[in-house]
Amino acid sequence: MAPATLAYVFELLAFALGGTLLQGVLLWSSWRLSSRLIPVARPGLRYRVASAHFALLAALPVLTIVSFHLLFATMGGEISREKPAIDLPPPTVSAAYLGLLTSVAACWLCGAGWQAIGLFGELARLAAMPLHAAPAALVATVDRLRVNDGGHRRLETRIAAVAGPQVIGFRRAVLMVPADFMTRLPAAEREAVLLHELAHARRQDFACNLLQRLGLTLVWFHPAAWALYRSLAFEREAACDAAAVRRGAAAKTLAQGLLRLAEDRHAHPVAMASSGGAALSVRLHRLLSPERAAPSLRARAGGAFGVLAVLGAALALAAPGLNAARMQDRYIASGFGPTVVVNARDPAGSFALRIRQGRVVQASIERQAVPSERIIQQGDTVLLLGANRRPAVSLRVFANGRIRWNARG
Template sequence: MNLFTAAYLARLELWGLMAAVVQGVLVMSSWLGWERATRHATAAMRYRLVCLHFAALALSPAVTMAIVHWAVSGAGIAPPQASLLEELPRQMDRYRALLALALPLAGLWFLGAAAMSLQLARDAWRLARLTLHPAPASLQQRVRTLAVERMGVAVPTVELAAVASPLVAGARQPRLVVPIRWMRLPSAEQEALLLHELAHVQRHDYRWNLLQRLTLVALWFHPVAWLLYRRLMHEREVRCDALAVSHGAAPLKLAHALLRLAEHRAPPALAMAATGDGDFVTRIHRLLGLDAAPTRAPVGARAAAFALSALCLLGLAGGRLGRVDGSMADLYHASAFGPTVSVLARDPAGTFALRIKRGQVLAATVGEQPLSRDRIRQHGSRVTLLDATRQPMLALTVTPQDRIEWEARP
């Protein structure tokens, strides 16, 4: 990778970082608007909305960088402000300064992503090292009945382990892990918790959570990503509470079971535990019907939320500002991504044309006569076009940014 390609990628990195900051503010503002507008909406709607905002936060920097690249690829080359031989060294110094800024930022991001990956691996290891025991036949039959007859989902593998709360884990196939001291809970509370966990199985939350955790590996530096992930976990648990109740769980029994397990809950990780979310007050209030019944939000609140979401889309248009950034076009043409450029020039002696890529003259035509490859001599930025007798007839300076400079022929 040459200096120009590295500098172009560094410039895109800075555009992506700027987009992550600006879009993060816009996405968070949009979510706060929708959170207010859907305060009494169903758990399913709120969960979908927070997922949409989390995905928007993750994708917006990449989309912005793609727009910048697209805009720059269609931008022309700005005319030189001084002699090319004087201008090029100054440009090289600017590019080295750009790399001196971008490389430490990239290294810092990599270290943070590596730390997050290690934490993810640690959570997976903690799940893998659980000592599992076969569940009693009565419990397996009970789960099978609830899964098939109530929830209409595939029956997960049921096992016992020394965990504080029932949980669902697994990448391909779900595994329902039940606490060893399970039988201490009343039967109705057991059933409510099982239906809650089967709701996670029905929604494939154990897979979506893994994808969301992987997204956090890339967005570890972004406070908005962590805020949205916390809301996402909460709305996911509220949604599964609602599904459990809709499939026969007694709301009061589920609330009692959650309160019993809350004192021993473990930090949320890769598994889907009934006590994985810390905001129990809201969950208990919803289960007990203490929240107001779902109603339509005021028109003004929804209009404000739509307006804030529209700002997120408009923020992506900022990528087109790359078109007016002259140094981006320079770097693009000098990088490995740059196109082959055709240049047509004229002086008192007539016209000549060149095909250039990354400062290398690929073909030349003087007047109407194409020159063979051996009549094009290039040493660095200096190019000499030879006539049929191998005598110099035109000397040029060609930069990696595909600019040319020559002395007019008489």
């Protein structure tokens, strides 16, 4: 890949990562503000709002690269020049600058690769985990609770070497339970915990969590991304706690069951486990505490205005900024760049060029096409020969589609 193309790609990536660092802080602030406005008694809404913030943060690098690339691509490739020379110098790519951009790209790629390897390794360990038939009494309990829960999604119950019940799977969910589950917890606590897991299965939290973990690989470098993901995991568990209570589990009974399971907490982070993935003490406090008073209308309006202001600032940071012209020049010089049409005029008349990556591919003088054999180019020096095969136009062509020539009399 040519240095100009590498410089464009890596500079665009570096800009996207830098913009994500700034915008991620604003998104985290927006979530903190939103979490103060949404009552804790509505964990489902809190989870959806946290998910939206996290999804936007995880998508920021991709959105920035795509939007800027499209912006540069649509800024136009036709350049009309009336002056005999241009003022802007051509873009240069120094070896040191290209090395710095390459180091940033390599660091991000290595971190993302490391995160992806860890995630897929965890999935491989889950897939290889031996599963055994569950006792008939446990299967009957799960089926009864699933029917009463209104769940129509297929769910298999299996015994596995896990510390507590965990839900895995996409189309066909599997509820993994430890071998001693039927004896470790009293019947009421067992059913409360199972209702929590059924809520995970009904919401398809395993697939959602996997997508969120994949998003985390893109923004692994951002502390706000990890903080948002922890908040997301907490609200997900709180939403399933609330769902279990709505389906008939007593809050105190569920809390007791969660405490018993937490004595040996070795859940897989990618699996949906009732005893892992969130700060248990805060969860239990929210589960057992009375509903907090809803914020006043004035507080809600002020908070909503603050959220909009924060998001507006985040979008403003995505503006092209002062380096738009330089980045457009890099785009034109890269392998992605368009064919640039240059229409120029001086006292001797007009001529036109079609330039791609610093090469003149077509030319005309006074609207008369110049055959390719009369376009002589050596490096950045171009000579257009007239019909008498004498030099008609002498100019220099740069990779960004700009030209420099002396005015003809």
